[in-house]
Amino acid sequence: MRNAEIADALAELGTLYELDGADRFRVLAYRDAAKAIRQSPVSVAELARAGRATELPGVGKTLQQKIVDLVETGTIPAAEKLKAKFPPSLVEITRIPGMGAKTVRRLWDELGIATLDDLREAAEQGRIQKLRGLGPKFERNVLEALERMEVDGAGERVLLSEALPVAEEIAAALREHPAADQVTVAGSVRRLAETCKDIDIIATASEPKQLAEALAEHELIAVAGNPTDAGLRATTHAGISVDLRIVEPDAYGNLLQHFTGSAAHNVELRERAVRMGLSVSEHGITNTETGEVERHAPEAEVYERLGLAYIEPELREGRGEIKAAERGELPELVELEDVRGDLHSHTTLSDGKHTLEEMAEAARERGYEYFAVTDHSATHGFGNDVQADQLLRRVEEVRELNERLYSDGSFRVLAGSEVNILPNGDLDYPDEVLDELDWVIASVHTSFRMTREKMTKRMVAAVENPRVNCLGHPSGRLLLRREPYDFDVEAVAEAAARSGTMIEINGNPNRRDLSEQNARLAAEAGVLICLNTDAHQTGTLANMRYAVATARRAWLEPKQIANTRPWSEFQKLLEAN
DNA sequence: GCCGTTTTCGGCCCGACTGTTTTCAGTCG
Numbered sequence: 115m116r117n118a119e120i121a122d123a124l125a126e127l128g129t130l131y132e133l134d135g136a137d138r139f140r141v142l143a144y145r146d147a148a149k150a151i152r153q154s155p156v157s158v159a160e161l162a163r164a165g166r167a168t169e170l171p172g173v174g175k176t177l178q179q180k181i182v183d184l185v186e187t188g189t190i191p192a193a194e195k196l197k198a199k200f201p202p203s204l205v206e207i208t209r210i211p212g213m214g215a216k217t218v219r220r221l222w223d224e225l226g227i228a229t230l231d232d233l234r235e236a237a238e239q240g241r242i243q244k245l246r247g248l249g250p251k252f253e254r255n256v257l258e259a260l261e262r263m264e265v266d267g268a269g270e271r272v273l274l275s276e277a278l279p280v281a282e283e284i285a286a287a288l289r290e291h292p293a294a295d296q297v298t299v300a301g302s303v304r305r306l307a308e309t310c311k312d313i314d315i316i317a318t319a320s321e322p323k324q325l326a327e328a329l330a331e332h333e334l335i336a337v338a339g340n341p342t343d344a345g346l347r348a349t350t351h352a353g354i355s356v357d358l359r360i361v362e363p364d365a366y367g368n369l370l371q372h373f374t375g376s377a378a379h380n381v382e383l384r385e386r387a388v389r390m391g392l393s394v395s396e397h398g399i400t401n402t403e404t405g406e407v408e409r410h411a412p413e414a415e416v417y418e419r420l421g422l423a424y425i426e427p428e429l430r431e432g433r434g435e436i437k438a439a440e441r442g443e444l445p446e447l448v449e450l451e452d453v454r455g456d457l458h459s460h461t462t463l464s465d466g467k468h469t470l471e472e473m474a475e476a477a478r479e480r481g482y483e484y485f486a487v488t489d490h491s492a493t494h495g496f497g498n499d500v501q502a503d504q505l506l507r508r509v510e511e512v513r514e515l516n517e518r519l520y521s522d523g524s525f526r527v528l529a530g531s532e533v534n535i536l537p538n539g540d541l542d543y544p545d546e547v548l549d550e551l552d553w554v555i556a557s558v559h560t561s562f563r564m565t566r567e568k569m570t571k572r573m574v575a576a577v578e579n580p581r582v583n584c585l586g587h588p589s590g591r592l593l594l595r596r597e598p599y600d601f602d603v604e605a606v607a608e609a610a611a612r613s614g615t616m617i618e619i620n621g622n623p624n625r626r627d628l629s630e631q632n633a634r635l636a637a638e639a640g641v642l643i644c645l646n647t648d649a650h651q652t653g654t655l656a657n658m659r660y661a662v663a664t665a666r667r668a669w670l671e672p673k674q675i676a677n678t679r680p681w682s683e684f685q686k687l688l689e690a691n
Numbered sequence: 692g693c694c695g696t697t698t699t700c701g702g703c704c705c706g707a708c709t710g711t712t713t714t715c716a717g718t719c720g
Contacts, residue, residue, distance in 0.1 A: 136692095139703055143692035174693050212709085214718055247717095251710060311720095372705090377720065384704040389697080395705050 121152040130196040132215035155631040271309040275623030293321035300373040306663035367410035372396035378432030455484035458646035464489035467651035476652035486528040528552035539575025557586030584616040611640035621661025633668035
């Protein structure tokens with residue numbers, strides 16, 4: 115059973131308990147545990163079977179047992195009991211914005227509302243507003259929320275690559291406005307998360323309301339609320355909501371810290387503050403004894419006041435960064451400027467849009483020292499396959515190009531291939547063809563639905579193949595679209611560490627694969643990570659920023675990443691393998 | 692239900708907003 119399924123079951127059980135009127139902290143415990151399970155890089159089902167699920171933060175003995183029950187029988191007894199008491203469709207209703215478990219329970223008790231259809235009917239008939247504490251406005255909001263849920267996926271998450279350019283464009287426009295002072299993108303966009311629910315922008319301004327009005331009039335904004343001195347809430351034409359908050363300059367750091375999050379990070383930070391006799395909020399830090407409030411214009415002062423080293427936004431996920439900051443043991447994170455080469459790209463030979471020379475020149479212009487072209491291999495299909503004789507001609511073309519354009523030695527192109535890993539773990543070129551290449555990436559492109567055991571064996575075989583330099587997009591996931599295939603990340607990482615095979619973080623913003631959790635696990639296992647774009651045209655070589663973002667969120671330092679090395683050292687890595 | 696340089700029991704972040712209320716509960720981020 116997958117981590118996501120276990121997490122879903124526990125989150126549902128938490129909501130069932132909430133409907134049953136359980137203590138809110140108990141409910142919170144189920145939600146926190148579900149989140150930790152969802153984020154775990156290793157199989158929680160296996161952990162629980164081994165009695166080790168309690169190693170996860172927020173999972174104790176009770177939940178350990180419930181996970182075992184779930185994995186072995188497919189259900190949790192407590193959940194079955196509660197589902198006999200309430201229709202499980204009540205859990206659906208709690209997903210409507212503004213409808214919590216308390217309200218849903220009342221509607222069930224007093225009006226017998228069990229489904230979304232029941233709810234719509236009751237609202238349309240005006241039966242909800244007759245209940246004490248729920249008026250006509252609430253009823254109207256329910257109907258509007260139901261409509262929004264049907265019309266489009268309003269409020270759904272979008273890829274960072276959709277949110278980030280919009281956030282940057284809006285922030286830049288606001289900065290230009292004469293009323294603006296400071297403008298910073300906060301929230302999950304600033305943390306460079308994989309996906310974002312909305313865009314948060316923090317600002318100070320001489321004329322706050324004018325700045326809010328400027329946002330309302332921005333060409334990307336489709337719908338805007340009421341501009342005030344406090345800011346504005348708006349929605350772009352693409353359906354992304356944008357929240358602008360304007361504050362006094364002296365508390366700018368407090369507000370930025372608060373709205374950068376994450377929620378988990380802030381909770382941990384504030385719990386620590388409470389132990390120090392302090393109370394942290396977006397308005398400042400209050401001394402609980404004296405009631406005195408300190409405000410901080412620079413964000414770093416917030417961390418300093420709490421006795422912590424400055425924590426980079428990408429690390430603020432409640433994954434141990436506060437303890438590390440306390441001990442001065444935060445990593446020196448890799449930066450985009452550290453990257454000296456890109457080792458996964460496609461050209462017109464397979465499914466790319468630009469030629470070998472166009473791609474090479476674009477890579478050189480980005481300041482790289484080395485660049486690998488890795489078109490798809492013989493069994494790729496879609497009419498994009500490259501047969502062995504074509505590949506060997508490509509090797510000649512690369513040699514000729516290096517000689518013609520890059521003979522001064524400051525830049526070189528590696529002749530490579532992205533070779534398919536066949537279901538049995540073999541590669542789809544003969545060894546003597548692979549021996550002609552400078553660089554081999556091995557990736558899974560077919561037969562995703564193998565058992566965990568078979569898929570693990572398949573990938574371990576590829577990683578242990580002495581002709582393979584690097585494993586490509588290891589999980590096969592597509593963010594918001596396709597789940598990763600099932601394999602044992604730990605086993606593959608151990609095999610890669612043993613055999614000196616690199617594993618890539620694919621910077622395609624749909625992939626970000628290795629994920630940040632898996633990249634951290636692999637690097638800790640001793641795997642050398644490679645940051646690649648998988649660019650299919652010159653423009654997407656810029657996706658290196660997303661590979662770096664994932665690496666930073668995985669706590670990676672330059673030394674853990676192969677292609678931060680200058681060519682002379684990278685070359686030695688290739689020779690050693 | 693979890694967890695421990697204040698605790699194995701008694702705590703568990705903080706504030707804004709909304710819609711309904713005469714002081715607040717519920718929901719959200």
